[in-house]
Amino acid sequence: MKEETANKLKILVGAAKYDVSCASSGSNRPNKGKGLGNTAPWGICHSFTEDGRCISLIKLMLTNYCIYDCAYCANRNSNDIPRSTFTVKEVADLTIEFYRRNYIEGLFLSSGVIKNPDYTMERMVRVAKELRNRNYNGYIHLKSIPGASEELQQLAGMYADRLSVNIEIATEPNLKMLAPEKNFKSILNPMKFIRNKIIENKEERRKFKHAPRFSPAGQSTQLIIGATPDNDKHILTLAGGLYNSKNLKRVYYSGFIPVNDYDKRLPALQEPPLKRENRLYQADWLFRFYGFSINEIVNDDHPDLDLEIDPKLSYALRNPWLFPIDINKASYETILRVPGIGVLSAKKILLARRYKSLDINNLKKIGVVLKRAKYFITCKELKEPTINELKPEGVRGILLHHEKPKLSNYVTQHKQLSLFSTN
C-alpha cells in the first residue's frame, strides 16, 4: 500500500463525499470468536470535518468510472476528470487498518456503474465478503446499484449492516430529466426487495437465534434538495411514504452543490440550500419521533417549510387554538407539540410532575428551555402572556427578533460579513 493507494484514495474519496449518510447506528453485530470489531447500536462519530459533519465511516467509491450520465453527479460519464478503481484488497486493507486505529466504525462503499449493474454490484459484494472472511465485525454500509439482480442484493444484505438505494430526485419526471437511465421502478423495486428480506429475516431470527442477519441496520436513501423545482411537500410526502411502505431507517436530505454548472438543466445556485436542508431534517424528526403527520407539516396551503422558523413553531402558529396547554395535565403527545420542548424535556416533565405540581422554576431547573415554549403553555405561576393574548403574529415577531444567530445560519452570515470587510 503506497503512493498509488494514496492517489486513489484522493480520487475515490473525493468522488464519494457528496453522499451525506455517515450513520453507523442501528446494528448490534457482536465481535464473534475474538475477531476484530463490533457495531455499537447508537453509532459513534470518530471525527468531524470542517463542514461540521460527523465522520463515522470511511466513505469510498470502489470506482468513479461510470457508464451513466446523471446531471447532478460529479462522476457522470461526460465529465473529464481523473478516474480510478480500487482493488477489493485495497478497500479491505484500508478499512481494517483504519478500524484498528479507532479512526472509524466501518466502511461505506458506493460505486459508479461499470459495464452493467450486476458486474458492479458483484465487486462491491466481494469487498464485504472479504472483510467478513477476515473476521471483521465492524460496520458495513453498501450502496446498492439500481438494477442489480435480486441474488446480488440478497448477498449484499448477508454481509452488510445497512443497504441503501438513493432516489436523489423527489419526482419521477424530474428524475428522468436529470438521470435518463434511471426511473422510480429501478429504485423502488430493490427497496421493496430489501424490505421484504429484512422482515423475513427478523421472523427467522425469532425462531432460530443463530440465523444469519440480513442488513440488521435496515436501509436508507438520499434525496437531493434544490436541484429541481420540487417543493417540500413533494419531498416530505415521498419520504413519509418510504418510511411507511419501505420501512426505511433514514431518509437523508442533501442540499444540492452545483458540480456541473455547464449543464443548463440545473439551477444556478449561489450556495447550497443548507437552511432548507436543515428544516427538512427537522420536519423529518417531527414525523418520525413527535407524532406529526406529513400533512400537518406541509400541505396544499403550505407546500414549503418556513425557512425563518422551525416547522414545529410554524405548525403551532398556524394552529393557535390548540394552545396554551397545561403542563401539569397535558398528555405526553400534547406536550411534544409545544415548540421548544423536545422528547427529553417532555419525558422529564412527565417524571417530575409525579412528585408535585410544576411551576415555572421547576421547569427551568429540570432543564426545559422556555424561550419558545412559554408562549404555548400554562403552569403554576407563569404570568407571561401566551399566544392567546399575543396572537400568532406577535409571537412570531418576538421570537424572530430575539432569535440569536443559529449554527445553521452561520454560512449565510459568514458571507454577509465578508461583504463588509472587502469594502
Place this chain on the structure above:
Amino acid sequence: MNIFIYDQTFEGLLTTIYEAIELKVRPDKIVSAKSFQDDLFAIKNYVTTDHAKFESIWNQVNKKTTQQVCQRIFQAFLSEGPDIEMLIYNYIKLIIDTPYNIEVNFSDNFVLKLTNIQKKVGRETQRVIMFVRFQKTIDDIYYASFDPKYNVIPLTISHFRNRFADQKWVIFDTRRKYGYYYDLNEVREVTIGNQKVNNNSGKVENDILHVSEKLFQKLWKSYYDTINIKERKNLKVHMQFLPKRFWKFLPEKDFKNKMVLS
C-alpha cells in the same frame, strides 16, 4: 466540625458514608488523606476502607433505586470534583431516608446536581471512545494516549476490549499517569516507565513505531481533508463538536501528516 478522612477510593467513600450513618453524625467535610490539611479544632474521623460496609451501602442503594443509580454514583465519583464526596453523601442519604425511589425527582437539588455531573462524566467517556487514536508499534501493540478531564478511562475498557479483542493495546491517561494494557487475554492496570512516549503530544517515538504507522496516519489525514465539502464549511459547528483540547492526539489534525503527492 466533623471531618471524615478516607483513602480516595470509591469503596473508601461508601465505607465513610456507612460509618457516618452508623455514628449518626453529619459530616461537614469528607476529604482524601492526600488532600487533607490538618485542622486543629475539627473532630477527625479516619476511615479504614471495609468491603462489607461498602457492600452494605451499595446494596441499600440498589434496593431502593435501580442498578443505573449505582452506576451513576460511581461515575459521578470519577469526576473527582472538589465537593463530590459530600454530594454523594447527601445523595445516598436522601435515597436511604426516602421511602420511595427519588432517582428522577429532578426538582431536588442533590438529585439534579449528581445527575448533571454524571452526564458530564458520561460525555467525557464517550469522547474517549470517539477520539482515542492508536499508534501501532514495532511489537504490534496499539498504543494511545489520552488526557481526559475526568478519570474515565476505566469506564471505556469494556468497550475497547470487546471491540479490539484480537490486537494488543494500551490506553494511557497522561494526566493521571496510569493506563490499561490488554495482552489478548486480560486487561491490566499499568504505569509506563520508559521515555518512548512524548507526554505532551502522546506520540510514540519513531524508532519504536511500526513501519506502516506513518503511512496510515497520512492516509487518514488525506481522507479527512478530502471528505470535507468546502462549500459547506462551518467552523463554528466543527469546533463545537471537536473541541481544540482533543486535537493534539488526532493525526487528522496534525499538519505534519500532510501528504505530498507527486
